[in-house]
Amino acid sequence: MLLKEIKDIFHKELDELYPKEEIDSFFYSCIEHYLKLERFILAIQPGLTLTKEEEQPLFEALAHLKLEKPLQYILGTTHFMDLELQVNENVLIPRPETEELVQWILDDISSEKSDIRHQKTEVRNQPNEKDTENLIPPPLTILDIGTGSGCIAIALAKNLPDAKVYALDVSEEALEVAQKNAESNGVDIGFMHQDIFNPELELESELHFDIIVSNPPYVRELEKKEINKNVKDFEPDTALFVSDEDPLVFYKAIMGFSENNLNENGSLYFEINQYLGEETKALFNTRNFSEIELRKDIFGNDRMLKAKRT
Template structure:
């Protein structure tokens, strides 16, 4: 069968579910992943014919797309900032809004270019007033490791830790850290455990989290490809206690976040004011909320007093 015929079948089978541009994206992602063919191949080889064994993975992917399974889970990979990450059913698919959260941290802690005096040093120097000891970052609920790995890549002078309750998620995150050649210390803990204790010397300059925050009552607004395939434990919280993770993390931060340290969160757009109010009852100041690229309140930062 010719490749252009396969493309036409993708559009015919998926046309009632997805817009044309998204189907094109699916098709080209599949041929690049399974056949190592670039997007422009049909422009230069319009009559390209596939072998039966080359067609098979494309049609298997098409069957899964018809069930609205995310393309990232089908191919097993996702992109986040300048990284390629492995993903599976144990972790959420990284999203552009979370990239904005990471960028906020990078903007707050720019890496200095080495001076002549630093020319012999092998590691970049982080521009931060907290330079009397090793600069430590903790990502709580790391999932695929996207936040922790991106920060380790862009802040090579920092010591990055990543915590998750799921062994399945940590397995994925470890593989992603190795694949992207960064050194991260992974911690298997439940942040909701009120008795959680880390090593006494672990005090962090930055704690960041994209915790579960979607209320059960919001399930009807969630697309099928998310609701049916992404891990519910990483998405949903009870209607009667939607800030349970934020409260647990701020309690944790009172012990493990350094004085003048910074806490960063991705938040539920419908609970921005409630989440912000939580910090006013804790030992935090300079509380700032920001909108995401879609204009929704999505990120929050607070400084430890």
């Protein structure tokens, strides 16, 4: 069959479910993934014909797309901050908003390093001051709670090669995915199978952290009606939803954990429910945290929160 005919079939079968541009993206992603063909191939080879063997994975992908299964699960891969990651139904599909959270952390660290360089310059110009080497901080220790695919931890480890990065999740299946992703992206991460709600949670070697980051479950049950079928029917419920009665339950648990395991002046970073920004901020005002900051995502929603331990 001609490749352009298969593209026409994608549109015929999917036009009622997805916008035209999205169907085009599905088709080109599939031919790139399964056949290693660039998306401009039809422009230079409009008469390209596929064998039955080459057609098969395309039509299998189409069948899954008709059920509204996410393309990332169909292909088994996705991209996050220039990384290629494996994903399956045991982990959430990383999203652009989470990239913004990671970038916020990296920007803050870059700014702090710039301040240190400035201090060292001042010390060099004052001969009676202490050795500038004393201004060099030890390597950062970072913990990602509820790591899922490992996207946050791996992106931080990739961009901060001197940092010691750890990642925790209650799901053994998710940790298997995260470990494979760490290996394929060439980073060393200390993975831990732990439950943040375990009151006796103890980390090896009494670890303490400079940064704790988390994208925990935060979608209330009442918000399910707003969630697309491809998310609600395929992505793991336990990584998405919380009860209407206690929607900040994960933030409370991580806040309590941080009071014992986050270094003084260490920073907490969260992805949050856009409808509960002020409530989440107020929660941290009740404990030993300061410099609490809400930040909006690219869509103008309250999506991220930062706090420092005092």
